[in-house]
Amino acid sequence: MIETVFRTDDLPVADRAEAWRERLSQTHAPVDLICRPDSHFSAYQRVIPLGSALVWPSVSGSYAIRRTTELIRSSDPEMINLSLIIKGTVGFRMHGPDALYGPFEFRTNDSSHPCEIVLGTSGEAVHAVCVDVPRARLPLPSDEIDRVIGHRLSGREGVGALLASFLTTLVDNRRSYTAADAPRLETVLLDLLAALFANALDGMDSLPAESRRRTLALRIQAFIRDHLHDPDLTPAGIAAAHHISTSYLHRLFQDRETTVSGWIRHLRLEHAREQLADPARSHVPVHLVAARAGYENHSVFTRAFRAAYGMSPREYRHRALLQEAGSG
Template structure:
């Protein structure tokens, strides 16, 4: 878990708004923003990195924010953003829809597309934001499009579970260890998926076959928990869930990717995160590869280059320069179903 903190009070008043805007551009995504507060502008932002996901909490003076078509063409963060207002609220417009949200009215945005957001507060607005990568996210993009700007209540049902998790996560980070990060990210993804699926289910015909979706989520959770085991294969996964290998492949057909490809994507995503982590700079690449289920360094290097168009060493070197590493390419490959026998412990 990596935490960054920005406080406008640490910056000369004449530079506060510009410093805050630049910090958002570097840590989240480039934005056009405006505030009428002038030199009196104040903001405090705390950013937590949980693997490839980000959770950020901010208290900020009223501000207008835009992701213009030009900015979306220049920079695609490749994430979905969930916003949870705690005090104050916001006006949002995206994908031809407009909405006004108050405290605990969660809503989803797609920063890859133009969006207008006006933060409303007296004197300030307090909100929590979550950015999760689109790559590997279990719900299809067409389903996520149905949720953009829509009110997702954060005081009841699954929404209350998610808002409670985010409040606890951002309230006191000192009680968490770095080793908690993968588990916290997995819990976050499961709660987000449960919330989104709940509201899509309420539409009647938006999410077909909820039983299959529940099984897929259960299997994906199992996979994330066992990524470090090189013996993780479709047969062992099927055995753990008391289903046949052929049925496992049929369940995953609706995801547009095979089980083996999904496992490889998750392993590469975790390895990519560790390669960019400055605290792991001295850890040999083959150790990171082995940690995420690639016992043979050559196999890892080949898979990483095929997925991201760059070697693991070059990717790490880019990260160490403090410049953003080259973006991961979405190169999903559909593998034929594995038919080998399970390799059990």
């Protein structure tokens, strides 16, 4: 997937602050620096385009910016910004009292309202994953979007945890995706972002039916991944946990061209395969790897693994560890 990278370290010290301001202005909307970074300031940004949306992980030193009424009058692209704080603290003022954000909290603002943002409130570096998306692309009424913008949203539970996981996985595994994946990834991003906003309003009914369906499917997939170790994980149990019928659960999986049970088997085998190939886990007995993947019966696991990968789990581990030793 095509991305662009920006580093202030590539520039003369005297030019870094202004270059970073210009970069932020291009990514979201024009801003002013209200606290100029010192001579040791450093910032790094990667921009990953997903259709109309931009996802941009960044690491930066301490600084502060302001989006003013004058800047809004001169240029308003009507963009929404959502920032997932990974490390550090961020101060924020929009239309309420000052707020302080920490790791795995979402901070939101939009280009149409004045705000001030202070990154690294104690002088520390801030790691974040930001999203900029046109307001018109969110499948929610504009007045409902306004009610959420500027409020604290959690990235540790519920839909927020799904969105946080999606963003961190995307930026950590970007080489796994191609430009052809961008439209699909944009759809997932917009659905999760809209669901996060709607959930904050307790108004999931505000979402279009298709967005609700896709969001529910993502929640179910995350639930399955979290419960792979449970040998009693079944379609009936998954449906009950999400208050839907088993037949509706199966319909949600039609787009995956597999059954619910088939996807569970695939994930369990992939989880076991990854564990067997990990040198750091070479001391873990194969039967324990199988149990952690949700297999109570070792012989059932061995047969399934051989059918999927053409060799026994022990043979696969031996070959994978030899290849790892050879590459080292």
